[in-house]
Amino acid sequence: MTNWKIYDPQSPQATQKVTLPPAPPWRQPGQGRERVLATTFRPDPAVVDAVNTALYLRRPLLLTGRPGTGKSSLAHSVAHQLGLGPVIEWAVNSRSTLQEGLYQYDALARLQYIQQSSARTNVGEQDKDVEELGMFLTLGPLGTALASAHAPRALLVDEIDKSDVDLPNDLLNVLDTGRFVIPELKRAAARHPTVKISSRDNECIEVHRGEITFKEYPFVVLTSNGERDFPAPFLRRCVQCQIREPDESELQDIVAAHFDNLGEDMSTIISEFVKMRSTVTLATDQLLNAVHLLLSSDKPQSAAERQRILDTVFQGLGG
Template sequence: MPHWSVYTGNSEPHDGIDDLPAPPPWRAFDGEPVLPAPRDTDDRAAVSPDRAHRARTYVASPETVQLVNAALVLRRPLLVTGPPGTGKSSLAYAVARELRLGPVLRWNITSRSALSDGLYQYDPLSRLYAARRAAWRAGDTRPGGEVPGTGGPQGVPPASADVEEHLRLGPLGTALLPYGRPRVLLVDEIDKSDLDLPNDLLNVLEEGQYEIPELMRSAREFSEAGTAEVLADGTDEPVAVGRGRVRCRAFPFVVLTSNGEREFPPAFLRRCVRLRLRRPDREQLTEIVRAHLDTPAGDAEHLINRFLNRAADGELATDQLLNALYLTGVAGLDADSRDALADELMPYLSATADGDGF
C-alpha cells in the first residue's frame, strides 16, 4: 500500500488517520478551539445496526480505495456517482468505521434543500415564545404589551445571549467544527437538489468555514467573550462557537452521492475527487454475498448467475440479489419455486426493461 494511503478497504478498524500526510498548503485550516474526536462508530448507541452492518460488510474496489485516499490527502469532497444499489452511501459508513472517525453526519437532499439547512437551524418563534413565557411567569409586563428586557412592543427579543438556546448546527455545520480528526459527512443524492445548491456549497467547502449572523450580532452587543454554547448535529452535548464564526481544523471527509440524474457545474466538479461506481462483476458479487450473508459460494452461484443474466437486459440493484438469496434460503423452496420467487424479488428498476416502470 502506498505510504500516503490510510484507508485500506479491508473493514478492520485502525488509527491510520493519524498518519495522514499534511494537507496541501492551499488546503490547510486552523480552526480553534480543537474539539476531541467523537465516539467510535462501532458503538451501537452512535450508529444504527443496519448501517453498522453495511459498514462492516462493504466491499471496496481498488479504484475506490485509491480515490478515497486521494480525497483524504487533498482535503477535497468525494463525488460518488453510479447506478442505484452500488453502495454509494455505504462507502461513507465503511470509511468512518475503518478509520474510527465517529458517527457519520448525514444530510439527505431534496428539491427543497438549501445551504442553510445543512449549516444550522434557528427558530426565532420559539425564542419569542420563550421570552413571553418568562415575562408572564414573572408577572411583569408593560403597557402596550412590551415585555421587559425584550426591547420591543411585541415582545420581540433582541440579539441577546439566549439565542444559542434556539439554534442547532446541521450536519454540514457540525462537520466543519474544529475537530482534531476529520468527521465524515454524507451528502446523499445531491443530484435531487435545485440548481443553486451545488454552487452554494462551493464557497463553504472551499474555505472550510461559515458564519452564523445571529450569534455574531449577539457577540457584538451582549458578550465580551463572544462565545456561545450550541448543540451540534447528532448529539445533545453543546460545543463552543466563538463570535459566530466556525472554521474547521481537520477538513471533513465529504461524500457527495449522485445517481447521475443531472449534470453539475464545472466549477463544482473541479473541486471534487470523482469516483464512478460500476455494477459489480461475478467475483465482486460473490464477495459481497459472502460478506453480507456468509453464504457458501456454491449455494449462491445459481442465483448470482440468474441475477447477472437478468441484469444484462435492465437495471438491477445488488440488494435485490441479497434479498432473493436471504428469502429463498429461509423459505427452503424447491428449485422451480426458488427461481420464480427470485424473479419476483428482482424486478427491473427502469421502465424500458419491462414496459410498466416497476
C-alpha cells in the first residue's frame, strides 16, 4: 500500500470489491488468533507463580486486572505450553446459568423430531425415545472441560464478575464434588443406563446412569475486571492473581513479540502511550493497534497524520 487509507471519500469509487489488507495477527479468526494469543503473551513472574500454584492445587485461577492486560491470553498461553489442546471458552453474562455451562437440552427440537418420525411400534418405543434423547443434549463449555477424554483441558470463564450472584459458587461446587448429573438422562437410566451425547468439541461422551464423573480437574481461569467483590468463601477456593499493567520495558517486549523490523520511532510511540496511560485508562491492545496501523503503509505518514492515527486509537476506556 502507498496510502494507509482504505476508505477515502476523495478517491474514485472502486470498480470492483476492494481487497482488504491483512488483518492484525491477533484479529485473525479461528486457530490463527489462538496461536497468536498463546505465543505472544508475556507473563511476569508473579503470574507464572500463580499459574503453577493453581496447577499444583487443582484450584481455579481468578485473574483480575484492567481490560486489555492479557487475562484471556494467559489461558491460551498455558494450554499451548502444556499441550492441553484448544482452550474451551465460556463468555459469561448476567443471564448465564450453571446448567448452560454444563449442558444444553433442546426439548422443543426433540418434540418436533418425535412428531415427525415415521410409524413406531408400541414395543420398544420408550427405549427408542431414550436413544433419541442423546441427539438433543450437548455438553456446554464447563461440561466439556470436565468430561473430555483428553483431560486435563483448559477452561476460560471470561468476565465472571458479570454473572448472576450465585453462579461463581455453583461452579466451584461442581468442581469440588467431581461429578454432575443430567436429570433428563437420570430419569431414563433404568430403561437405558448408557447414552451417548456430544461435547462442545464434537467428542462423543458416554453418560452412565445420567451422571458424569471426572478424575482430573481442568485448568480453570476465571477473569474479572474488578466490577464486583466476591465473597470470602469463593475467594478461599481460588488462587488469586492481579495482572498489573506492563511497564515501558515490558511493552517493548510485547510489541516486539507481535511485529518484526520495528523502527526506532516505535519506541517514541510506546513512550507516548505510557505517558497517556498515566492520565487516562488505556489497554495494551490499543498500543498494538496503533503500531499495526502505523506499519500498514509503505509510505511514511506525515507527523500530522500519525498524530491523527494515535488520537483515533488512544481513546480512554473510562474507569
